[in-house]
Amino acid sequence: MAADGAALAPNVYDSEPIPEAARAEIDRLLASGDLFRYTAPEGAPVALLEAEFAALLGSRYALAVSSCSAALFLSLKALDLPRGARVLIPAFTFAAVPSAVVHAECEAVLVEVGANYRVDMADFAAKLPGAACVLISHMRGHTSDMDAIMALCDAAGVPVVEDAAHSLGTVWNGRNIGTLGKIGCFSFQSYKMINAGEGGILVTDDPELAARAVIMSGAYEQNWKKHPGLQNSYMLWQNKLPLYNMRMQNLSAAVIRPQLPELARRVEQGRFNHDHVADQLNACAHFDVPPPLGPESRAPDSIQFNLVGFDTDAEARAFQAQAKTRGVSVQVFGLSEDNARAFWNWQFLGDQPDLPQTRAMLMRACDVRLPTRLTRDELDFIAEALIAAADQVKAG
Ligand SMILES: *Cc1c(COP(=O)(O)O)cnc(C)c1O
Numbered sequence: 001m002a003a004d005g006a007a008l009a010p011n012v013y014d015s016e017p018i019p020e021a022a023r024a025e026i027d028r029l030l031a032s033g034d035l036f037r038y039t040a041p042e043g044a045p046v047a048l049l050e051a052e053f054a055a056l057l058g059s060r061y062a063l064a065v066s067s068c069s070a071a072l073f074l075s076l077k078a079l080d081l082p083r084g085a086r087v088l089i090p091a092f093t094f095a096a097v098p099s100a101v102v103h104a105e106c107e108a109v110l111v112e113v114g115a116n117y118r119v120d121m122a123d124f125a126a127k128l129p130g131a132a133c134v135l136i137s138h139m140r141g142h143t144s145d146m147d148a149i150m151a152l153c154d155a156a157g158v159p160v161v162e163d164a165a166h167s168l169g170t171v172w173n174g175r176n177i178g179t180l181g182k183i184g185c186f187s188f189q190s191y192k193m194i195n196a197g198e199g200g201i202l203v204t205d206d207p208e209l210a211a212r213a214v215i216m217s218g219a220y221e222q223n224w225k226k227h228p229g230l231q232n233s234y235m236l237w238q239n240k241l242p243l244y245n246m247r248m249q250n251l252s253a254a255v256i257r258p259q260l261p262e263l264a265r266r267v268e269q270g271r272f273n274h275d276h277v278a279d280q281l282n283a284c285a286h287f288d289v290p291p292p293l294g295p296e297s298r299a300p301d302s303i304q305f306n307l308v309g310f311d312t313d314a315e316a317r318a319f320q321a322q323a324k325t326r327g328v329s330v331q332v333f334g335l336s337e338d339n340a341r342a343f344w345n346w347q348f349l350g351d352q353p354d355l356p357q358t359r360a361m362l363m364r365a366c367d368v369r370l371p372t373r374l375t376r377d378e379l380d381f382i383a384e385a386l387i388a389a390a391d392q393v394k395a396g
Contacts, residue, residue, distance in 0.1 A: 008327070009381065009382075009385070010375075010382065012371055013369065013371075014373075015190055015195045016266075018195070018258070019258035019259060021258040025254040025257075025258075026255070029045070029250050034250060035249050035250050037064075037247055037248060037249060038219070038226060044226070044253075045257065046064050046247075046248050046250055046253040047226060048253065048257065049062075049064055049201075049248075049253040049257050050062040050227075051228075053201055054203060057179055058179060059178075059184075059203035059205055060229065061203065061204050061205070061207070062201055062203045063202050063214055063227075064200070064201045064247075065200050065202065065246045065247065065248055066199065066247065066248060067096075067187065067198055067200045067246075068188075068200035069099065070217075070244075071200040071202040072097065072100035072161065072163060072185050073104055074202065074213045074217055074246065075202060075213065076100065076104035076133065076135070076161070077212070077213070077216055077244075078212040079159055079182070079183075081104065081106055081133055083105045083106070084105070084107055085132035085133065086107050086132055087106045087107065087108055087131065087134070087135050088131045089101065089111065090111050090137050090144070091110040091358040092113035092117060092137075092139050092333075092343075092358055092361065092362065093137035093139045093341065094165075094340055095340040095341070098110075100135075101135065106132070109131065110343055110352060110355055111123050111124050111127055112355050112357045112358050113139075113357070113361060114361065115290065115306060115365075116142070116290035117142040117365070118142055118143070118145065118293070119136070119144035119145070119149065120357060121145060121148050128152055128153070131158055132158070133159050133161060134149065134159070134181075135163060136149060136181065137163035137165075138167040139341075140166055141298055141299055141300050141301075141302075142304070143167065143170060143172055143293060143296045143298070146172050147173070150180060150181070159181070160182060161183045161184075161185065162178050162181040162184040164178035164185060165186060165192060166301075167186075168186050168263065169263055169270075170297065170298055170299045171297040172296055172297075173295040179203060179205075183202055183204045183206075184203045184204070186202075187199070188252070191301075193263065193266055193270070194256055194259045194263065195255075195259070196255045197255075199248055199252045200248075207229070207230055207232075210230055211224070211233035211234050211237055212237055215243070216242060216244050217244065217246050218243050218244065218245035218247045266299075267299040270370070270372050271297075271299065273300075273370045273372065273374055274298070274300040274302075276376065276379050277303050277368075277370060277383045278303060280383035280387065281303075281305050281383060281386060281387070284387045284391075285308065286307065286309065286310070286391070286394060287305045287387075287390065288305060288308050289305040289306075290306070300370070301370060301371055301372060302367060302369045303367075304365055306364050307390070309394070310364060313363065315393055316363070317332075318393045319389055319390055320332060320335070322388075322389035322392045323386055323389040326388060326389055327385060328382050328385040329368070330366045330368055331366065331367040332364065333362040333366075334359065334365070335363065341362070342362055343355060343358065343359075343362075344359070368382065368386070
């Protein structure tokens with residue numbers, strides 16, 4: 001049975017409650033049956049969400065869709081990449097990212113990621129020639145060196161799509177993550193900063209990309225007229241593009257909209273929670289929590305740290321087991337079977353060259369959720385359990 005404290009371990013899976021304001025709007029939608037975004041002539045919840053989200057990010061256009069994966073796929077399609085085009089992605093990301101590349105009939109080229117969870121710039125620069133697009137996944141909200149990436153891509157004329165699924169609220173040099181590249185994609189899946197169960201949104205300043213993505217998301221016939229600011233662009237693309245029907249429905253927007261005003265508080269709380277635990281872990285010789293890059297202000301809802309001096313997988317597994325008996329679940333990305341964040345499990349890509357640097361990181365990098373609603377006592381409980389678990393293993 002578990003050690004003494006385990007019964008008191010905090011629940012790290014539940015989200016914050018959905019703001020009460022969602023209830024009246026959901027009741028209204030249920031009473032009227034008005035769930036499809038294009039039924040109302042104007043003011044549909046999805047359209048309002050798009051306007052509010054674009055304003056929040058400082059982007060010209062936003063398109064709400066069924067998931068971030070759908071947003072990534074539509075981004076690649078909107079860029080009109082030829083079949084088989086090479087798309088650079090970080091080798092540390094979620095399986096949905098290479099999957100979106102496959103769905104768009106492109107070829108994923110995996111780039112090494114360092115022990116700080118960020119794209120290795122030497123490998124990136126080496127693989128950039130011949131790439132038609134770069135899809136930067138800010139995995140777990142860790143921002144790679146976007147100054148260097150944008151400079152290289154601008155010089156090479158290669159468009160950048162940002163997978164900012166887990167980066168809503170992250171700022172780079174004072175600019176919102178997701179607005180640095182041509183298109184930025186976000187997720188409203190339950191484990192992200194804003195929770196609608198499922199959902200996604202893309203932002204862009206480019207009217208042609210926006211028009212193409214809107215039509216392909218399923219704005220059939222003249223429904224594009226309900227998206228503001230794009231009339232000329234749509235005339236070019238009407239009936240020329242396939243419809244993939246990845247729209248968001250009104251109930252999702254009703255759940256998301258009242259959470260937007262909560263974002264700033266959640267970001268601040270998430271950063272406090274992360275840094276509070278990180279300080280304690282970094283004071284322990286068995287852990288290393290990589291710091292953010294200089295221009296980066298993070299919006300974390302989880303913590304990642306590397307095990308230091310754990311020479312064998314058995315030792316890393318023993319740490320996981322010790323943490324578990326203390327009530328804290330730790331995922332070591334590379335050690336759990338079928339992990340969707342371990343590149344060697346993406347067999348759907350076919351044979352891939354090995355990525356020894358990313359592999360080494362994944363075998364010692366730990367992942368613990370820290371939802372914004374945790375109290376300081378709960379955070380201390382988690383930090384102390386992790387430290388006690390590592391001490392136990394290393395004392396042997
Ligand atoms: C969650 C996540 C996705 C997928 O988002 P969905 O909305 O579930 O499709 C993609 N990339 C990253 C980095 C994520 O965290």
